[in-house]
Amino acid sequence: MNGTNGSGRTAGVNLPDLRNHNAALVLDLLRAAGRDGISRLELADRTGLTPQAVSKITARLREEGFAAEAGQRASTGGKPRTLLRLVPDAGHAVGVHLDRDELRAVLTDLDASVVGERRVPLDLGAGAEAVLETVVREAEELGHAAGGSLLGVGVALPGPLDHVHGVLHRVTGFPEWDGFPLRDALADRLGVPVVVDKDTNAAALGLAVGGERGSFAYLHLGTGLGAGLVIGGTVHRGARTGAGEFGHQVIQMDGLHCWCGNRGCVEALCLAAIGKGDVSEAARVLGEGAANLVGLLDIDLVLLGGRTVTAAPGPFVRGVTSVLADRARREGSPEGAVPVRLAPGGDRVVADGAAQLLLAPVFGRGDG
Amino acid sequence: MNGTNGSGRTAGVNLPDLRNHNAALVLDLLRAAGRDGISRLELADRTGLTPQAVSKITARLREEGFAAEAGQRASTGGKPRTLLRLVPDAGHAVGVHLDRDELRAVLTDLDASVVGERRVPLDLGAGAEAVLETVVREAEELGHAAGGSLLGVGVALPGPLDHVHGVLHRVTGFPEWDGFPLRDALADRLGVPVVVDKDTNAAALGLAVGGERGSFAYLHLGTGLGAGLVIGGTVHRGARTGAGEFGHQVIQMDGLHCWCGNRGCVEALCLAAIGKGDVSEAARVLGEGAANLVGLLDIDLVLLGGRTVTAAPGPFVRGVTSVLADRARREGSPEGAVPVRLAPGGDRVVADGAAQLLLAPVFGRGDG
DNA sequence: CCACTTTCGCAACGCTGTTGCCAAAGTGCA
DNA sequence: TGCACTTTGGCAACAGCGTTGCGAAAGTGG
CATH class of the missing domain: 1.10.10.10 (Winged helix-like DNA-binding domain superfamily/Winged helix DNA-binding domain)
Structure with a gap:
């Protein structure tokens, strides 16, 4: 205990x-x-x-x-x-996925069933006021259906932020968000509790609640590459909500330049391969990064998600599986390789998980 | 809770x-x-x-x-x-560090003060019987001084093993240890509780108890390269005591062949550099691996130890610090880079930590 | 119909931390 | 020197937690 x-x-x-x-x-x-x-x-x-x-x-x-x-x-x-x-109706939560070009929101009951969903285009770079307006409108629209049983609103978005205080550090490509106190701004307008977290953490939480047991990593490959880590049933965020910085793991020292300034990052190599149409190379690169992660943390499962993966799930799952199997075989792991699967829930995992940011505490899951 | x-x-x-x-x-x-x-x-x-x-x-x-x-x-x-x-005398524990060529044992009181120490040459490849004999003799010699307050004996050694059941999987280079139930064999002969763990995990536990706060990684560079991870004050071992497989993290895809079968492992690159006498390159390689780890887990501190590091602490600490600083600066981390330090305790960290395997449960630290 | 098994609530209990209260042991000013 | 005040910390009563003892309820099976 x-x-x-x-x-x-x-x-x-x-x-x-x-x-x-x-x-x-x-x-x-x-x-x-x-x-x-x-x-x-x-x-x-x-x-x-x-x-x-x-x-x-x-x-x-x-x-x-x-x-x-x-x-x-x-x-x-x-x-x-x-x-x-x-009794599923005893509580509801709204989950909002703020992506660079789209807002996706769900209303979820205690059972994690989606009872309402909305989806609108969004320009994250349009400024705080405009974005907040949209979030408030969509969240309120969904929240009405919950009546008095709305526990709050969870918001998941890319980029480094402070999960505890709900303050954004920066949103890559949109400097106007630097240091924005998103949680308090939304809580003021909505009048219900608000929790903010990274998109990958929210997705990982949603998957943990959705039935994935033990420890696993959710690798999200979309416009960028990140990871959400679940260790022993709890999302691991690290002291500064910075854990899961998977994309800028260097796996090719002195290799390709990445926009982050480093060389040979998984993200740079992976996206470069995709740019060339070489999905199997992208999967191999992703697999090497995943294998490093599996070895470091001794996790039980790797789940893949994000737009780029859902566009061609087969090659990615097979490619990553293959790398993990090769490395496990060489190292003589008695239990064999860690399984690799496509994350269930499709492109809605992040929004689903965002709702769980509010529901998780009810079920004794972490500090979410 | x-x-x-x-x-x-x-x-x-x-x-x-x-x-x-x-x-x-x-x-x-x-x-x-x-x-x-x-x-x-x-x-x-x-x-x-x-x-x-x-x-x-x-x-x-x-x-x-x-x-x-x-x-x-x-x-x-x-x-x-x-x-x-x-009251430090209220409990004691023996910690044994089984290395490839040496046995080092300490008797520790509740306060983590070393009240007895022994050190003898050892050949891990001499067979289970001979090694057990030595461990039993040294542990009993030290244990006598504790009288009735001996809580048990902790044993730390390299190589993959099952911490929960105290069974070795294999000890690299010594196949005769495959599957050996070290914990039960020792507990039978010694008549006190025995706990077995990886050397890096024991060291990390000892450092956590020794005052290092929060989350950190202990990187051990000796005849091999491994890591012990402390997350939120608790040693993270993973489901199969396999966490901390830091040395075979690939940071140079398609690079130098490693004995493990993979290519471009940190261990292979690091040891190759050391073999050439290029300590600064070894430190840079170690730094890239450490930076990957820091990014993935968002830890607060990196501690370096092991014979190779203690032989030349300055260049390693400076080299790793420099890589972490570069990467933190590029990524614009607001708090700056994670600090890097030499692990206190010198070459005795593992034995000290092994004793803590027995003491930690008394203080509510993990499942040790 | 009756013996048996299994589930599950009521009541008494032991033990936890909490609250209310007061004695003990200092300081500091008159 | 004396007295008011502050702070510490124990004693006793208490509320609330899970546990134990026991019996009613609700089935099966001969």
């Missing part, structure tokens, strides 16, 4: 903390069980708590409207187990 | 867990305070618990012999604060 406060320092745990933790844990298991539901005894088994403790916790959750009974399982010789399930 | 069991899955937390957590937290703060001691109110402030809770916890710790009063601070206008300190 680790108690941590915002800065990562360990902190004491008292009874209310404990109560919230266990309740969140049960909610998380209820969500994972989906429509099928899960019984009290199974919850007890998974949490390590006694059945009676689970009964008390679920009774509170039912009273608060977060959980409900959902039929019962077949008997195994005694009283059949009563199934419990999450 | 995150409750986790061995496999990293989230688990419920009950009152005994909570008690242990808070007690460990207080012990950790007592240790960090060292000989100076720390007052109850300061403990309350740091943990977030109420002063009364701290009073109860420290009363228990004093009763059990782990803490004691240590004078008092100057008054600030009222009753002066009573200082509390750790």
Whole structure:
């Protein structure tokens, strides 16, 4: 058990903390069980708590409207187990994906089901006022449907930023955003809590919530190349929300010049290959970067996403798989290579994950 | 607050867990305070618990012999604060560093002070029986001095292994160790708990306990090149104790052949440069690898160690610093580059850290 | 119909941190 | 020297957490 406060320092745990933790844990298991539901005894088994403790916790959750009974399982010789399930309508969140040329927003319920979606063209360079206007309009439009159960709005966008304070450092190519306090500006106008995060982190969070277990990396190849890291079920952002700077990993010292000033970055090599139409070389480059990452962190899975990948998923998945397999074989890994898959959710992963920035805390997932 | 069991899955937390957590937290703060001691109110402030809770916890710790009063601070206008300190003799651990040609062992007290040390030549290839014999003899010799307060023996060695079960996968160059259950073999003979871990992980743990805050990487350059990662105060081992595979990160695609079968690994390039006597090139290569790592994980600090580094610390620290500074400057990092330092403790870091494998759980640090 | 199994809630309990209160032990001014 | 004040920290009562003991409810199977 680790108690941590915002800065990562360990902190004491008292009874209310404990109560919230266990309740969140049960909610998380209820969500994972989906429509099928899960019984009290199974919850007890998974949490390590006694059945009676689970009964008390679920009774509170039912009273608060977060959980409900959902039929019962077949008997195994005694009283059949009563199934419990999450009440999806008990909470909603809006997720906004701000990309360079498009805004994509979703309204999601507690079950991570998308119950509303909007998509409009956007010019991130049009200035803060215009962009904020659009975000506020789209978020409010979606938020109305949630009524009083709207927990808040999550915003995901590219570029370095401060996740804790919701302040942008800079958005590559758009210097007018430097230092903009996006979270507070939006929270003021919307009147609900707002959380801001990098696009790749949001996507990784969404995938973790969506059922991907353990530790994995989400590699996003679109107009740029970045990564979201999930370690032990939690998004790893680093102290300055800077983790996942995958694209400017150097894999070819003294190689091709990258716009970032370095030479031989994965992003530069990968995009150059794509520019030449050589997708298999792009996949190989991406694979070498992924293999470095897998070796450094000992993760379980690599997921690929982003426009460039979804445009030609097969060659990318095969190419990256092949590099990982080669390197695992040479190094004699007993379990074989780490699997590579296309990230589910298509081009909506980032918006879906942005909504999870608000929902994750309810389920005890990280500081999001 | 995150409750986790061995496999990293989230688990419920009950009152005994909570008690242990808070007690460990207080012990950790007592240790960090060292000989100076720390007052109850300061403990309350740091943990977030109420002063009364701290009073109860420290009363228990004093009763059990782990803490004691240590004078008092100057008054600030009222009753002066009573200082509390750790009782270092309340627990000891033996740390063993098994290197390819040498065994180094220390006896450490709760305060991480080395109270005994031994160092003997060793041939890791001489077979399990001979090596075990040596480890048992040296560990028992040191353990005697601890009397009944010996918590156990920690063993750190190179090569991939399973930290959870204490089983070696293989030790590079010594195939006779493949699959050897080192932990259980030693625990049987020694009659005390034994924990086994990679040398770099042990060193990283020792450094984290030794006062390095936050997240950092320990890069160990000796006969090989590896890394130990500390993320948020906890050693990151990955699912298969495989994290920190830094040496076989490819930074020169299609470059120099490495013995591992890949091409352009940091280790191959670095050792080749050293072979040519070109330390500054070795440092540059190491720096590029370190910069990749810093970017991926957004860590706060890079520490260098290992025989090759301690033989010429200046050029390595300067060389790596320079690469990190260049890349940070180009990428426009507002906080500037991540600092690079020589790991304190010299060639004893691994043995010191191995002892911490047993002590860390007492202070609520990870699953060690 | 009855014995048995299994689920699950009620009640009492032990233990946690918290709150209210007061004694202890200083400072500082009259 | 005396007294008011500040600050520390323990004692006692308390609320709330998960746990234990036990029994009612709700099935199966002979």
